[in-house]
Amino acid sequence: MAKYNQPDPRNEGTYIHVNGELLKREEAKISVLDSLVQGGDGVWEGLRVYDGKIFQLEEHLDRLFSSAKAMSFNNVPSRDEVKKAIFDCLKANQMNDGVHIRLTLSRGLKTTSGMNPELNVFGCTLIVLPEYKPPVYGNEGIKLITSSIRRNTPACLDSKIHHNNLINNILAKIEANLAGVDDALMLDIDGFVSETNATNVFYIKNKKLMTPFPDSCLPGITRKLVMDIANDLKIEIHEKRCSLVEFYTADEVFTTGTMGELSYVSDIDGREIGEGTKGEITKLLEKEYLKRTKSYGVRIS
Numbered sequence: 001m002a003k004y005n006q007p008d009p010r011n012e013g014t015y016i017h018v019n020g021e022l023l024k025r026e027e028a029k030i031s032v033l034d035s036l037v038q039g040g041d042g043v044w045e046g047l048r049v050y051d052g053k054i055f056q057l058e059e060h061l062d063r064l065f066s067s068a069k070a071m072s073f074n075n076v077p078s079r080d081e082v083k084k085a086i087f088d089c090l091k092a093n094q095m096n097d098g099v100h101i102r103l104t105l106s107r108g109l110k111t112t113s114g115m116n117p118e119l120n121v122f123g124c125t126l127i128v129l130p131e132y133k134p135p136v137y138g139n140e141g142i143k144l145i146t147s148s149i150r151r152n153t154p155a156c157l158d159s160k161i162h163h164n165n166l167i168n169n170i171l172a173k174i175e176a177n178l179a180g181v182d183d184a185l186m187l188d189i190d191g192f193v194s195e196t197n198a199t200n201v202f203y204i205k206n207k208k209l210m211t212p213f214p215d216s217c218l219p220g221i222t223r224k225l226v227m228d229i230a231n232d233l234k235i236e237i238h239e240k241r242c243s244l245v246e247f248y249t250a251d252e253v254f255t256t257g258t259m260g261e262l263s264y265v266s267d268i269d270g271r272e273i274g275e276g277t278k279g280e281i282t283k284l285l286e287k288e289y290l291k292r293t294k295s296y297g298v299r300i301s
Contacts, residue, residue: 010132017089017128034125035107039115040165042106042125043067046258049090049099049130053297056258057083059221064105067162068124073107075123082126089128090300100133100259104164136259137182141266141278144196146244147172147184151194151216159218172197183255185247185268188216193242199257201265202226203250204281209237210246222256222289229288235281244268252279254286261293262286 016028023029035041045060061079068076077085086101104127110119149172152159157168172184176197183196195201195217202211202223209230211223230237247253253265253273262285264278278286 004134004136004138008132014095014130015089015092016130017085017126019125019127020085022089022092028127028129030106030125030127031109033110033113035110035120036104036125036164038110038113040163040167041071041115041117042104042164043071043073043162044102044104044164045162047086047101047103048258048293049095049101049300050097050293050297052096053299054086054101055293055297056221056225057086057298060103060258063162063221064103068105070158070161071107071163072117073105073124074120075108076105077124077126085126085128087300089130093130095130095132096300098132098134099130102129102131103127104129106164133259135261135263137255137263141264141276142182142255143267144183144185144265144269145176145179145181146269147175147186147197149175149184149186150189151186153189153216159216160214162218169197181267185244186217187244190241191244193244193247196255199255199260199263201247201253201255203242203247204252204279205246205250207235207251207281209235209281210242210250211237211239212242213239220256222258222261225292226256226262226285226289229285229292233284233288235285247273250274252282254282262289 014025015022016025018028045064047060048055106125107120108124109122152168172186176184183198185196186194188194193212200220200223247268248271251274255263264282265273266276
């Protein structure tokens with residue numbers, strides 16, 4: 001993963017949007033009293049730009065506003081305001097392709113430090129951070145280990161809120177780093193596979209596509225699109241409780257997410273998956289997914 005983590009010189013001096021202002025990347029900042037700093041109290045989305053169009057923009061905005069509602073944010077910017085901030089930032093940077101956008105909305109500035117949302121009287125903070133960034137896993141296949149950190153249950157913190165409090169995921173990623181692999185597979189509190197620290201997961205067995213129920217994992221936008229593609233291609237698909245052994249013995253395994261698109265898994269906990277190469281059904285789904293990234297999206301205006 002190290003080679004995909006290196007800074008891209010094209011991002012130096014680019015503009016970041018923070019609450020209506022376009023600021024140079026090196027100068028863009030938020031207050032120490034912002035809710036993001038005080039408690040990770042924010043929601044976010046990751047978007048990609050392909051050939052002058054923002055892919056699945058409306059779906060990502062739907063989730064952003066749903067997460068903000070679930071978190072009881074007040075004075076949330078309108079959908080049109082968020083879109084304008086994204087478009088203005090991309091146009092200021094002349095960014096049209098190969099771009100990932102981190103879109104963040106926090107509860108905003110507090111009157112004083114503390115966790116009480118009643119201290120937030122100034123409205124939300126909106127950040128648009130576009131970067132030149134290729135799919136983060138490359139095309140070589142990824143290796144996973146199983147994390148000792150369990151994915152949050154809805155009884156504790158519902159993963160359907162796409163929030164910025166990511167310590168759960170970060171602790172799992174630390175385990176992956178220490179093991180020298182790409183990411184960590186996370187189980188739910190009952191020991192069934194949920195997702196990785198950064199992506200949703202699928203496995204293929206006997207030409208059938210399986211994925212965990214979105215109970216303790218985010219029901220990802222890329223995940224849904226892949227399921228729609230599978231239905232269009234007449235590939236049988238099931239959401240189910242998936243055991244770790246089912247992933248170990250699968251014919252193919254792949255992950256999905258905006259940051260990494262579709263990435264095949266070659267190894268889990270030292271077990272080679274299938275032949276250790278990208279499988280035929282994964283290739284078919286990936287081909288159709290990439291075709292859609294070029295065909296759909298909201299034109300930068």
